[in-house]
Amino acid sequence: MECCGPGYASPAEAIKAPREKLLYTIAIYTGTGIQKPDYLATVDVDPDSPTYSQVIHRLEMPGIGDELHHMGWNACSSCHDDHSMSRKYLILPGVRSNNLHIVDTATDPRAPRLHKVIEGVEIKAKTDLSGPHTVHCLGSEIIISFLGNAKGVAPGGYLHLNKDFEIVGRWENSMGEIKFGYDFWYQPRHNVMVSSEWAAPNTFMPGFDLEEVGHLKYGRELHFWDFEKREPIQTMYLGEDGLIPLEVKFHHDPDSTHGFCGAALSSNVIHWWKDGAGAWQWEKIIDVENEPHPEWPIPIPGVMSAILISMDDKYLYLNNWLHGDMRQYDISDPHNPVLTGQVWMGGLLGKAPEVNGVKIAGGPQMFQLSLDGRRLYVTTSLFSTWDNQFYPEIREKGGVMVMIDCDPENGGMQMNKDFIVDFGKEPGGPARCHEMRYPGGDCTSDIWL
Amino acid sequence: MTTYTVTIANRDNATYQVDARRPLLDALRDQGVDLPYGCKYGGCITCAAKLTDGQVDQRRQVALNNRQIAEGYVILCVARATSDITLEIGVESHDRLYRNPFLDPLKPHELKADVAAPKET
Numbered sequence: 244m245e246c247c248g249p250g251y252a253s254p255a256e257a258i259k260a261p262r263e264k265l266l267y268t269i270a271i272y273t274g275t276g277i278q279k280p281d282y283l284a285t286v287d288v289d290p291d292s293p294t295y296s297q298v299i300h301r302l303e304m305p306g307i308g309d310e311l312h313h314m315g316w317n318a319c320s321s322c323h324d325d326h327s328m329s330r331k332y333l334i335l336p337g338v339r340s341n342n343l344h345i346v347d348t349a350t351d352p353r354a355p356r357l358h359k360v361i362e363g364v365e366i367k368a369k370t371d372l373s374g375p376h377t378v379h380c381l382g383s384e385i386i387i388s389f390l391g392n393a394k395g396v397a398p399g400g401y402l403h404l405n406k407d408f409e410i411v412g413r414w415e416n417s418m419g420e421i422k423f424g425y426d427f428w429y430q431p432r433h434n435v436m437v438s439s440e441w442a443a444p445n446t447f448m449p450g451f452d453l454e455e456v457g458h459l460k461y462g463r464e465l466h467f468w469d470f471e472k473r474e475p476i477q478t479m480y481l482g483e484d485g486l487i488p489l490e491v492k493f494h495h496d497p498d499s500t501h502g503f504c505g506a507a508l509s510s511n512v513i514h515w516w517k518d519g520a521g522a523w524q525w526e527k528i529i530d531v532e533n534e535p536h537p538e539w540p541i542p543i544p545g546v547m548s549a550i551l552i553s554m555d556d557k558y559l560y561l562n563n564w565l566h567g568d569m570r571q572y573d574i575s576d577p578h579n580p581v582l583t584g585q586v587w588m589g590g591l592l593g594k595a596p597e598v599n600g601v602k603i604a605g606g607p608q609m610f611q612l613s614l615d616g617r618r619l620y621v622t623t624s625l626f627s628t629w630d631n632q633f634y635p636e637i638r639e640k641g642g643v644m645v646m647i648d649c650d651p652e653n654g655g656m657q658m659n660k661d662f663i664v665d666f667g668k669e670p671g672g673p674a675r676c677h678e679m680r681y682p683g684g685d686c687t688s689d690i691w692l
Numbered sequence: 693m694t695t696y697t698v699t700i701a702n703r704d705n706a707t708y709q710v711d712a713r714r715p716l717l718d719a720l721r722d723q724g725v726d727l728p729y730g731c732k733y734g735g736c737i738t739c740a741a742k743l744t745d746g747q748v749d750q751r752r753q754v755a756l757n758n759r760q761i762a763e764g765y766v767i768l769c770v771a772r773a774t775s776d777i778t779l780e781i782g783v784e785s786h787d788r789l790y791r792n793p794f795l796d797p798l799k800p801h802e803l804k805a806d807v808a809a810p811k812e813t
Contacts (some may be wrong), residue, residue, distance in 0.1 A: 276783030320734035339730030449755035453793040553709035
């Protein structure tokens with residue numbers, strides 16, 4: 244195998260990669276009252292640098308109103324044996340505008356530049372899709388989940404781009420009986436893709452009406468796909484245990500069939516695997532209890548909006564955005580997770596209103612783990628309209644990024660005292676940061692064929 | 693061409709003439725009013741403003757629930773004036789737009805139109 248493509252030969256090789264020195268995060272003004280474009284921020288995470296723990300570059304998008312959210316690479320370890328490919332471009336979808344921004348991060352990693360914009364109107368016209376979310380590459384091709392049709396009605400589908408960022412069309416051959424879209428992950432050695440469910444763009448974009456959960460306008464199912472045939476073949480109805488199943492992750496080990504989903508409103512972790520007879524099974528393995536609050540008529544759910552698996556598949560990290568804690572579980576036995584670490588930051592329970600001298604508006608939201616499993620970067624904003632409902636003070640305070648030191652040998656996590664990036668102090672006014680990625684690949688981007 | 697006068701109360705009562713056939717977002721932005729927006733099809737609430745006087749046609753919006761409509765919110769990217777109107781714009785007008793859904797639940801008739809129950813009288 245000729246080996247000079249992007250990424251790493253295996254998860255074990257990825258763990259040995261050099262430490263990350265730069266980190267990218269999106270920062271938004273959409274929905275904040277500040278009439279400026281969203282941007283991609285470069286954060287210096289090299290402790291030996293004089294600008295450590297600071298934003299060192301800001302790449303503004305061409306227009307306002309995108310709501311940048313998640314992002315993904317043009318290539319990952321699934322192209323490791325293709326020397327013609329490189330991990331050069333980051334794809335930044337605008338959830339509201341439908342625009343896809345292709346950003347060149349390789350020419351100058353400290354100062355990424357805009358390479359191309361695929362206009363939202365072109366995507367709507369050619370594929371009848373809107374509300375882009377998760378970006379994955381498959382070999383040299385790129386697929387992106389969209390949560391609605393051009394009018395914002397579920398279930399949407401998948402946009403297929405080629406390596407030159409031209410629209411190929413719809414990726415899937417059928418959406419089957421799927422009601423909603425959101426996140427997806429695939430494990431090619433088992434010819435499987437798993438997708439999850441948020442809601443239609445017209446439902447979630449304006450904000451969260453709890454009553455709409457009861458009216459079945461939010462998801463509660465996981466879908467298993469025949470990856471090669473590009474069609475769903477099995478649905479798991481999670482019911483009350485799986486209200487609003489958001490992030491899905493397989494083990495990084497490409498031979499494993501084990502995977503996990505965080506059900507945001509139920510605040511449960513769902514585990515799935517293929518049993519000895521070849522059938523997919525699921526179980527609830529973590530149940531975060533709702534917490535009482537003196538001013539609330541009902542206990543507060545955690546709102547587990549994200550999960551992450553360490554590159555060695557030993558730890559699962561999760562957030563409780565409304566409670567305010569990040570947790571680390573040892574999942575060496577995926578049927579029996581063990582809580583090994585917990586850190587508080589912000590949240591509605593008042594456990595840690597201030598971190599490293601900065602008052603936190605919001606709670607732990609998105610996170611990215613270093614390849615060696617020792618540094619967990621965490622941001623606090625979920626989505627502009629939902630922030631405005633639950634944490635209205637985020638308008639003035641903006642978001643923050645913190646770093647949690649993790650112990651991959653013995654378990655445990657601790658807030659790092661030397662690192663904090665206060666997006667409330669951004670030169671354009673208080674901004675809100677969400678997903679993060681490293682130039683060399685990270686723990687939520689690479690898939691092995 | 694039918695035109696109406698739009699008064700923006702929280703911009704020193706500035707007034708603008710708008711074409712009745714055009715969405716208010718486009719008609720006002722073309723005249724230099726700095727307004728937020730997102731999806732541009734009536735689905736995402738980013739461009740919401742508060743109508744304090746007059747009438748609009750916003751049948752194409754799908755973002756607002758009935759409580760927000762009752763509070764006077766309009767979705768500028770699809771709303772068209774059907775009379776002279778007065779608006780409050782920007783986040784200063786959003787005081788009643790966002791609510792904590794656990795602390796302040798909606799009554800069945802206050803949901804979005806597609807799932808709302810008729811109001812009990």
